[in-house]
Amino acid sequence: MISVGDSIRQSAFFKILVIGFLVMLLLIPLIMISSAVYERQSRYYSVKSEIGELFGYDQTIMGPVVTVPYQRFWKDDKDKVHTDLHYAYFLPENLQIRGQLVPETRYRGIYEVVVYRTDLTVSGAFEPPNFGFWKTIQPEHILWDDAYLTIGISDTRGIREALTLNWNKKELPFLSGTRSSLFDKGLHVRLPDLEQLNTTNYEFSFKLNLNGHEQLAFSPVGKETIVELSSSWQDPSFAGSFLPVERVINETGFEARWQVSHLGRSYPQMWNTEMQDSVNLHQEQFNVNLRLPVDFYQKVERSIKYGILFILLTFTTFFLFEIFNPIRIHPLQYLMVGFALSIFYLLLLSISEHLNFSWAYLIASGATIGLIITYGQWVLQSRQRSLIMGGFLVGLYIYLYVLLHLQDYALLFGAIGLFVILALVMFITRRVDWYALHLNQQR
Known part of the structure; x- marks a missing residue:
């Protein structure tokens, strides 16, 4: 039962x-x-961060930008005259960046992370700064002797050697810091006698050797920006606001070429302090990633x-x-x-x-x-x-x-x-x- x-x-x-x-x-x-x-x-991301802290994080190159300070005078309600220091910013007419990325694989325990070394040549030309666009700025208020050129580098610890700017065939050493609110980190160089140079364009060039980690990015600050990179890395990833116009990827590595016009970005070729809030050079960047396929x-x-x-x-x-x-x-x-x-x-x-x-x-x-x-x-x-x-x-x-x-x-x-x-x-x-x-x- x-x-x-x-x-x-x-x-x-x-x-x-x-x-x-x-x-x-x-x-x-x-x-x-x-x-x-x-x-x-x-843990893997922590290891990547540790190696990046020692060798260099992802690198972003912004600039160069020529900055010229000028004075503004104004009166308060008691007719007392005050002076403020303002800045005018000018971007290059053309910008060329050419070079190589040399990848290396670093190990920490069972984890492997890609780092790289760059050997870049940056060159181009600026038009003479033209303040005629701003009718309220008087020529006598422009502080030409305090003009300087700035480049933004996201992790300056990755700079491998001293940089020297070739400015119209004159060698000028870069100094640490940006002296500008445009970039958090970077370098600057004073531009003496900027007003007295009688030339159509200011030609410039410099070598930039950086250590970085996985990603290398650029801001297209030139009226026309051309970037040409080559590397032995066989599995690159291209991202950002602009893709290469030409690229070749094979068993020996890759070659890529970007060509970007100023018409494709949101910021102008020149602006001043009054327009600063509407300008962000971190926008419209493009990059290449040398990442391991750790998916x-x-x-x-x-x-x-x-x-x-x-x-x-x-x-x-x-x-x-x-x-x-x-x-x-x-x-x-x-x-x-x-x-x-x-x-x-x-x-x-x-x-x-x-x-x-x-x-x-x-x-x-x-x-x-x-x-x-x-x-x-x-x-x-x-x-x-x-x-x-x-x-x-x-x-x-x-x-x-x-x-x-x-x-x-x-x-x-x-x-x-x-x-x-x-x-x-x-x-x-x-x-x-x-x-x-x-x-x-x-x-």
Whole structure:
């Protein structure tokens, strides 16, 4: 005689409730593994920051800009005359930057980070500063003797040697600091006798040797800006407001050429203190990145999002074996299989830090499938059923691998896959009488 308690425990509905509870319970290890991914990723970024602090951070080159101070006089309500110091800023007519990026890979423990050295030649020409645009500035109020040229460099610690400006065939040493609110960090050089030079254009050039970390960016401050870079790095990434007009990438490295007109940016060729709030030289930059393709953290994190789905589908397959075969599977055995599926993500994370992601995925999934197949021979009481289970898991992990490498079509592929799986389960169980079903088979 079967008691009411035994009848409940043998009902399919009760088993489904238990399986649902176990699926929710397995959220705990998945959340813990997701936290481990975040922790390892944070550690990687911390190492990158440490190396950047020692060698040089991402570098951004802005300028050069010629700055000429002038005086403004005004009266207060008591007719007392006051003097304010204002500035006029002038950008070059043309700007050419040519050079090489020499990449190096630095290691800190298991982490590797790309740094680089640059050997750049910066040249161009300025038109003589023209204050006629501002009718309120009197010629006698212009402080020509205090004029200077400024370049912005985001991390001046990366400067490898002293810089000298060739200004109309005259050598002028750069000094530290910008003397300007345009840039947070940089260098400046005084421009003596700027007013007395009788020339159509002021030609300039200087060498710039920098240490940096992964990214090198430029601001197109010239009326026409041309940047030509070459490097032995084979996997560059070009980004920013402007892409190269020409680029060649092959097994020997890359060559890229940018050509930018002043018409494509938001700030003018000259402005003064009154217009300063509307000018931002940090806008419309373009850059090249020499980054290592370290995207496995994102892939592992994305794969964990499918963890509950994987566990649910695997448990459903085991449950179907219970329905159509004279076996009983204990909730603890379900839980063991769920833990094996969860540990896959931890294996994937740890192996990915040492091997290519595809190899790490193959090893982690192979180990997980092998473990479940071996365990399934006892749980399912049949080697054939265990192999069927293994085939199902192989298909499931191939499905996940494809999803992780799709970008634009990931949602479509995922939705179609889930629809097909649901349809298959509905087809297999279409003749099951759920009201009459009791899992009362004996081992």
